[in-house]
Amino acid sequence: MKMYDIILKKREGGSLSTEEIEYFVKGVTDGSIPEYQTSALLMAILWRGMSSEETYVLTKAMKYSGDVVDLSGIKGIKVDKHSTGGVGDKTTLIVAPLAAACGVKVAKMSGRGLGFTGGTVDKMESIPGFRTALEPEEFFKQVSEVGMSVIGQTAHVAPADKKLYALRDVTATVDNLSLITSSIMSKKLACGSDAIVLDVKCGDGAFMKNEEMAAKLSNMMCEIGRADGKKTVAVITDMNQPLGNAVGNSLEVIEAIEVLKGRGPKDIEELSLKLAGIMIYIGGQASSAEEGEKKAAEALTSGRALEVFGRFVSAQGGNPEIVNDYKLFPQHSIEKKICAKADGYVAEIKAMCIGLASQHSGAGRATKEDEIDLSAGIYLEKKVGAAVKTGELLATVYGNDESKVSAAAAEIEKAFVITNNKPETPVLIKRIIGLQ
Numbered sequence: 001m002k003m004y005d006i007i008l009k010k011r012e013g014g015s016l017s018t019e020e021i022e023y024f025v026k027g028v029t030d031g032s033i034p035e036y037q038t039s040a041l042l043m044a045i046l047w048r049g050m051s052s053e054e055t056y057v058l059t060k061a062m063k064y065s066g067d068v069v070d071l072s073g074i075k076g077i078k079v080d081k082h083s084t085g086g087v088g089d090k091t092t093l094i095v096a097p098l099a100a101a102c103g104v105k106v107a108k109m110s111g112r113g114l115g116f117t118g119g120t121v122d123k124m125e126s127i128p129g130f131r132t133a134l135e136p137e138e139f140f141k142q143v144s145e146v147g148m149s150v151i152g153q154t155a156h157v158a159p160a161d162k163k164l165y166a167l168r169d170v171t172a173t174v175d176n177l178s179l180i181t182s183s184i185m186s187k188k189l190a191c192g193s194d195a196i197v198l199d200v201k202c203g204d205g206a207f208m209k210n211e212e213m214a215a216k217l218s219n220m221m222c223e224i225g226r227a228d229g230k231k232t233v234a235v236i237t238d239m240n241q242p243l244g245n246a247v248g249n250s251l252e253v254i255e256a257i258e259v260l261k262g263r264g265p266k267d268i269e270e271l272s273l274k275l276a277g278i279m280i281y282i283g284g285q286a287s288s289a290e291e292g293e294k295k296a297a298e299a300l301t302s303g304r305a306l307e308v309f310g311r312f313v314s315a316q317g318g319n320p321e322i323v324n325d326y327k328l329f330p331q332h333s334i335e336k337k338i339c340a341k342a343d344g345y346v347a348e349i350k351a352m353c354i355g356l357a358s359q360h361s362g363a364g365r366a367t368k369e370d371e372i373d374l375s376a377g378i379y380l381e382k383k384v385g386a387a388v389k390t391g392e393l394l395a396t397v398y399g400n401d402e403s404k405v406s407a408a409a410a411e412i413e414k415a416f417v418i419t420n421n422k423p424e425t426p427v428l429i430k431r432i433i434g435l436q
């Protein structure tokens with residue numbers, strides 16, 4: 001088989017056979033296919049597309065390009081949760097303890113943030129002492145005993161995706177449904193859970209800019225999950241404005257704790273209960289997603305989910321006192337306030353600008369090698385729909401570097417759009433796919 005012929009076939013709009021796709025993924029993984037040929041095929045796929053069958057074969061080949069985690073030693077139904085990436089999205093830190101408090105086992109492998117979106121691993125590392133690298137036995141034992149664990153995804157899980165994603169990122173070939181689906185689902189399927197809940201973000205601060213594209217991606221990912229024998233449900237949610245009020249690592253962990261104490265922003269509480277309800281249902285702990293949501297709400301109000309969170313932090317070496325004393329988190333030394341320049345209503349808070357502002361403040365990385373400031377970030381005082389007066393506080397930037405904080409503040413100025421007319425309240429949860 002020759003890579004040249006595979007590129008030519010896809011360039012002319014042909015369908016690749018199982019053997020051709022497996023040859024490609026194997027060659028990418030072991031480095032025998034040069035990057036110029038891989039890039040050429042990625043571009044041909046982007047233009048010509050892939051059928052459902054080809055996408056499934058690609059996903060499976062990528063899944064088996066490295067380790068496939070065996071969670072069968074953990075009793076109970078293991079349910080994974082994945083977000084396609086957003087700004088201020090700290091739901092894993094709320095949803096996992098809610099689901100675990102209701103009997104679901106959550107064995108989660110997460111990534112780091114890059115660009116304008118944050119990663120759960122970085123957020124967890126803002127807790128003093130918290131370890132995101134556990135030995136497999138330690139990870140399995142913790143999930144069995146505490147009900148949940150969140151660790152960093154190792155380089156051995158879906159290594160083909162690591163190489164392909166790095167190339168897609170620099171060859172303008174990220175935004176293709178088959179390539180996104182195979183990238184996300186190969187990792188999820190390799191992580192070994194029995195069922196998966198996907199939070200598919202849509203809007204200005206997400207890969208999918210509109211609901212129609214988000215629905216196509218959701219359907220494709222659910223189809224592939226089911227073909228691999230996993231119950232898979234996708235929830236399409238709004239990412240036109242950031243989720244909750246806090247953006248940045250320690251700020252987001254604090255906000256997640258506040259939600260678990262019943263005092264967090266209502267948007268993130270609503271979404272967390274919805275996602276946890278579905279996890280509880282597909283995890284076999286409720287007879288419907290509605291009943292699952294009621295159970296999740298009870299775990300929240302009774303404080304059981306907060307208790308699970310404390311045990312999870314402690315089990316991974318983190319200081320559990322952070323739940324009561326937020327001063328134990330890394331501290332910022334500088335803050336800058338951004339105030340309204342006119343009377344009116346907040347009509348938009350562009351999630352992309354806030355994500356970039358967070359990155360500029362030091363909370364995010366522009367390249368994988370960048371060091372991050374775990375205390376840095378943004379707190380939004382107003383959300384879309386709020387009435388504001390001139391001079392009223394819209395947001396605060398936190399950090400430790402004057403020039404970074406100023407760069408973030410300039411980006412936040414661009415994010416807020418204030419109008420005379422009250423805008424419609426944005427719908428957070430747009431659609432659920434695959435629940436039947």
Ligand code: URA
Pocket residue numbers: 084085165174179180181183184207
């Ligand atoms: N997230 C991924 O892991 N892969 C993609 O291709 C897009 C988002």
